[in-house]
Amino acid sequence: MLRIVDFGPDIYDKDSKKASKYISYGSPSERREILDGIKGFSIFDADDVEDLESDCRSMIERGGKGKFRVKSIDISRLRMKYFFGYGYEYGGGKGSEKFFNPKDISPIPDWIYKNIIGKMEKAGIVEKNWINSVVINDYEPGGFIVQHQDPPHLFQRPIFILTLFSDSALSFGCNLRFDRSVEPVEVTASDPVLRLPMQRGIITSFEGMCMNEIKHCVRPEDTKERRVAIILRRVCNNGPVLEALTDGESLRNFDKKLHKKVKKRCEKMLEARVMPYERSFTLVEVKKENQKQTVYKEKVKEPWRKQAKPKPKKDTKKRKEKLKKKGVGTFELDKPLEKDQMDMQWNFGNSPERGQSKRIEWSSEDEEKERNRRIGKTGDMADLIYDFHHQDKDVREVDIKTIERNVHMQKSRKQRGREFRDKINSKFGFKSSIVNTDSESDSSDSEEEVRAKKTRISKFTF
Numbered sequence: 316m317l318r319i320v321d322f323g324p325d326i327y328d329k330d331s332k333k334a335s336k337y338i339s340y341g342s343p344s345e346r347r348e349i350l351d352g353i354k355g356f357s358i359f360d361a362d363d364v365e366d367l368e369s370d371c372r373s374m375i376e377r378g379g380k381g382k383f384r385v386k387s388i389d390i391s392r393l394r395m396k397y398f399f400g401y402g403y404e405y406g407g408g409k410g411s412e413k414f415f416n417p418k419d420i421s422p423i424p425d426w427i428y429k430n431i432i433g434k435m436e437k438a439g440i441v442e443k444n445w446i447n448s449v450v451i452n453d454y455e456p457g458g459f460i461v462q463h464q465d466p467p468h469l470f471q472r473p474i475f476i477l478t479l480f481s482d483s484a485l486s487f488g489c490n491l492r493f494d495r496s497v498e499p500v501e502v503t504a505s506d507p508v509l510r511l512p513m514q515r516g517i518i519t520s521f522e523g524m525c526m527n528e529i530k531h532c533v534r535p536e537d538t539k540e541r542r543v544a545i546i547l548r549r550v551c552n553n554g555p556v557l558e559a560l561t562d563g564e565s566l567r568n569f570d571k572k573l574h575k576k577v578k579k580r581c582e583k584m585l586e587a588r589v590m591p592y593e594r595s596f597t598l599v600e601v602k603k604e605n606q607k608q609t610v611y612k613e614k615v616k617e618p619w620r621k622q623a624k625p626k627p628k629k630d631t632k633k634r635k636e637k638l639k640k641k642g643v644g645t646f647e648l649d650k651p652l653e654k655d656q657m658d659m660q661w662n663f664g665n666s667p668e669r670g671q672s673k674r675i676e677w678s679s680e681d682e683e684k685e686r687n688r689r690i691g692k693t694g695d696m697a698d699l700i701y702d703f704h705h706q707d708k709d710v711r712e713v714d715i716k717t718i719e720r721n722v723h724m725q726k727s728r729k730q731r732g733r734e735f736r737d738k739i740n741s742k743f744g745f746k747s748s749i750v751n752t753d754s755e756s757d758s759s760d761s762e763e764e765v766r767a768k769k770t771r772i773s774k775f776t777f
């Protein structure tokens with residue numbers, strides 16, 4: 316189903332309380348002008364997104380084997396580029412970019428036609444057979460692309476970009492600076508006029524001022540995780556074309572040295588970790604084609620302005636009655652829950668928690684492991700810390716408790732017990748030997764001392 320993305324809630328202006336890296340610094344009219352030519356489309360569900368990512372991995376494996384044509388893969392710092400259909404080189408700079416000869420570029424793979432272009436055509440986002448050039452940028456964390464305009468003498472508008480593997484952002488009116496006095500070269504970015512979120516699984520289209528009058532770039536700080544951008548375009552009919560280097564030769568048979576380099580980089584990209592897909596954006600439902608424009612315009616007109624929240628309706632007596640009739644309201648459970656299948660399975664139905672009408676969610680260690688395996692988490696400490704550092708500050712604070720708990724649960728039962736007893740001892744000011752188990756007790760204790768301890772222990776059984 317075609318749905319439109321509402322970028323508004325994710326575009327923050329100078330006065331917002333967001334960290335500076337999320338902020339768009341342009342005036343409202345500048346941002347509006349840029350946004351006028353931008354649309355976000357959601358046509359893929361979570362399964363589609365993960366399937367496309369697995370297609371990307373197969374493509375990278377193929378690339379590593381040197382099976383693409385000689386100019387189909389280009390490697391640069393923290394980024395790999397795959398050209399399909401048409402590829403180009405930058406030449407002497409702006410205006411002198413030229414197409415490689417189509418003989419040196421692999422054709423657009425079937426999976427891209429079938430799973431991306433075909434679906435875009437079906438959803439009415441693009442005309443049939445319009446897209447004939449696909450470029451895939453595969454960024455490592457911290458990867459970037461300097462400010463540029465997609466050469467207008469090579470590519471028609473609109474330009475479509477599909478983001479995969481992780482969220483990122485495209486910055487308009489923003490320049491990257493390189494400090495080459497340090498190793499590795501340090502890249503910093505100026506404040507962007509507009510920072511547009513590029514969400515995983517979303518196709519964004521660009522035309523007009525945003526593509527023709529202002530430059531765009533990807534800042535290193537916006538590539539927090541490995542990200543793939545699939546750029547779908549149509550070439551201009553009369554673009555300049557270079558002479559062919561080969562007659563359709565593949566890289567492995569043409570340049571062994573380059574193939575070795577490509578193979579190493581492809582292997583590195585295949586090792587990149589991938590988080591399970593979770594939708595992180597706001598959608599605006601579109602029912603009819605002719606509604607699309609209005610809904611979209613309304614939503615993005617002044618996205619930086621906070622919308623007043625509608626006041627919740629007061630629950631008058633009459634309304635309460637009505638709601639109650641409909642079965643809506645807040646109810647206290649006044650009798651214990653019935654045993655269900657899960658309770659039977661775990662023999663859980665008569666526990667004290669049940670008696671309190673409260674369901675405590677729990678799972679065995681095996682279940683937890685299985686769940687983590689399914690969503691790609693190992694439960695390993697390094698992963699937990701990695702996840703933690705890749706979150707926003709507020710989410711992180713909530714998660715700190717979970718991480719502490721996980722760290723605690725990874726200790727042995729014995730160690731956990733020991734720590735618990737130590738806590739009790741220090742809370743009540745007992746000597747460390749007072750609340751302790753027999754196995755931990757000092758074997759030199761006399762029988763009487765042991766009995767005394769046991770008596771004391773019974774008072775603090777939890």
Ligand SMILES: O=C(O)CCC(=O)C(=O)O
Binds near residue numbers: 452465546
């Ligand atoms: O990675 C992106 O989203 C933008 C890439 C881009 O602008 C380009 O390759 O021309």
Ligand SMILES: [Fe+2]
Binds near residue numbers: 464465531
């Ligand atoms: Fe671009």
